[in-house]
Amino acid sequence: MFNIRSSRTAVAAVALTAAAALALTGCASGSGDAASTYDPDEKVTLSLAFWGNDVRAELYNEAIAAFNEEYPNITVNSTFLTFPEFWEKRQTEAAGGNLPDVMQFDYSYLRQYSQNNLLLDLDPYLGNVIETDPLPANVLGIGVVDGVTTGIATSTNAWGLFTNPVLLETAGVSEWEGGSWEDYTDWMGEITAGSGGAFWGGADYSGRIQNFELQLRSEGSELFSEEGEPGFDEARLTEFWESGAPIRDGIGIPQQRVEEVLPKGGFDSALTASELTWDNFGAGYIAGLGEGYTELGLIAPPVTKEGAKDLYLKPSMLHTISANTDHPEAAATLVNFLVNSPESGAIFGTNRGLPASETALEGADLDPLSQQVRDYEASISDRLGDAPPVPIVGYGTLEEKFRQLGTELAFGTVSVDDAVKQFFAEMDVILNQ
Incomplete structure (x- = not known):
């Protein structure tokens, strides 16, 4: 953020x-x-x-x-x-x-x-x-x-799921029709299997703090309250990071491949067929993908709890x-x-x-891509809730720490338990400075 x-x-x-x-x-x-x-x-x-x-x-x-x-x-x-x-x-x-x-x-x-x-x-x-x-x-x-x-x-x-129609067609997999986080993982696995090793279904979603926030909001909580209190404990973060294990074990793009294409990402390098991110990233993705790309899919993220107001503007x-x-x-x-x-x-x-x-x-x-974003935000109106409290001072440092630990998890250089301990230690410093 x-x-x-x-x-x-x-x-x-x-x-x-x-x-x-x-x-x-x-x-x-x-x-x-x-x-x-x-x-x-x-x-x-x-x-x-x-x-x-x-x-x-x-x-x-x-x-x-x-x-x-x-x-x-x-x-x-x-x-x-x-x-x-x-x-x-x-x-x-x-x-x-x-x-x-x-x-x-x-x-x-x-x-x-x-x-x-x-x-x-x-x-x-x-x-x-x-x-x-x-x-x-x-x-x-x-x-x-x-x-x-x-x-x-x-x-x-708003947070959304971009998909690459060219890669989906190549892999012989239909557009994702929605469902749980487990359903999304399975769908990514189908793409990875169908690509013949040329690309992957996506990346480890547990490396992004926004996906954790989405799940917490579905449960009636937030990352941080208006008073700056965390809305999760070590057990809940452990559960979230462990949920990404199947993706890190072969379904998702290997972290080494991600590093090789920096500063671009896996999605705009046509190495992954999906990406969870903010819906205004589409123009940058199309520019990065280059010739042959004029449109992308943009659909709602996975559902943690049906009927929850987990998304926000x-x-x-x-x-x-x-x-x-x-x-x-x-x-x-x-x-x-x-x-x-x-x-x-x-x-x-x-x-x-x-x-x-x-x-x-x-x-x-509005150009076609902007109209797509407008249509997307209209399509998720039933999932849009109030925005969370304005980010705490120091949130950017915590977001970066979360990303870094997600990268280490993907490389296998840190265990989930150690990553959780490191994040809570960083959070303690930020919240009490």
């Missing part, structure tokens, strides 16, 4: 300046006072920061121009950086109390910045300045930390407002335009992911 490894020092700096951040929010608490005194004719200048490249920058320029047609009194000065540089700069600004007015935001940092009181409480602006009708309740809930809305999702994605990104902005309502007006307006949907399309707002989605011209 996210990764904080490259910014540990900067994260610590933000934590040390929490007291300063508290002072900042006293100046812009989001109480609604600013909204009641806002003059729509007043000349206002806002700063807007986002990560991306020249293509995205041009799209933002177009969106700002469209925004100014409706709000000519609000000048928007935008800046952009690559993803790592973006967060390095935000950490420095947070320590100095001068974050941009409006920020494109990553889910991974939402709790950290919210709990350090660096982000504006948006609740007073919801339903008036920021339209909420186009945003489903489960999407609005994504940006809530400790009962306060601090971010609005621009776009969403995750934000590809959000928009937030600095707690120390001098113009909270003008900033909220800009956020509303970037998230909800048909003009924004038409300009960005799926550059930021599938638009979360119905009105923005109506304005977007």
Whole structure:
């Protein structure tokens, strides 16, 4: 979901300046006072920061121009950086109390910045300045930390199962029709057997923490509660990692083959016929597979418990407002335009992911792959539940540890029992730092 490894020092700096951040929010608490005194004719200048490249920058320029047609009194000065540089700069600004007015935001940092009181409480602006009708309740809930809305999702994605129709045909195996995790393992085995050794049915699903999360949600739990308490014990993690043993024993792609094709993966190297991941990865997979691939299968993941609300919509990104902005309502007006307006949907399309707002989605011209994602998310509506609590600070480190241990399990260099002990030791450090 996210990764904080490259910014540990900067994260610590933000934590040390929490007291300063508290002072900042006293100046812009989001109480609604600013909204009641806002003059729509007043000349206002806002700063807007986002990560991306020249293509995205041009799209933002177009969106700002469209925004100014409706709000000519609000000048928007935008800046952009690559993803790592973006967060390095935000950490420095947070320590100095001068974050941009409006920020494109990553889910991974939402709790950290919210709990350090660096982000504006948006609740007073919801339903008036920021339209909420186009945003489903489960999407609005994504940006809530400790009962306060601090971010609005621009776009969403969901966990899904990609399949390779070319490899399925070669192996003589039909598309997976759904079922349990055991059914999925058996189906992968049929593909591996039918390939004649040329490719495999998939990879060990127990190496991804998201698949563990899916099973926990089916059981009425979460990876971590709002208070940061784990929703599983050592026995449950042991059970999960042991469930991947048949895949590691010949059904799934050998880890050595995975290593040989890095930085690509087994799926976009046409070495595996299925991949469990976020549904917005399709374009990258098709690009990686190259000539001969114009479409992929996209279906729901295995079922742990029938009727469970195990899936959820995750934000590809959000928009937030600095707690120390001098113009909270003008900033909220800009956020509303970037998230909800048909003009924004038409300009960005799926550059930021599938638009979360119905009105923005109506304005977007979806390519076939984006339409497939939209149809997929509609197809899993009966499995979509509320999003889990915003990730704990340090979740990225735990996700990476989980992945590393999954790799070691695949290589056979660590036992399940030792892997569980190592993960709980890492988790103890993260939760008590």
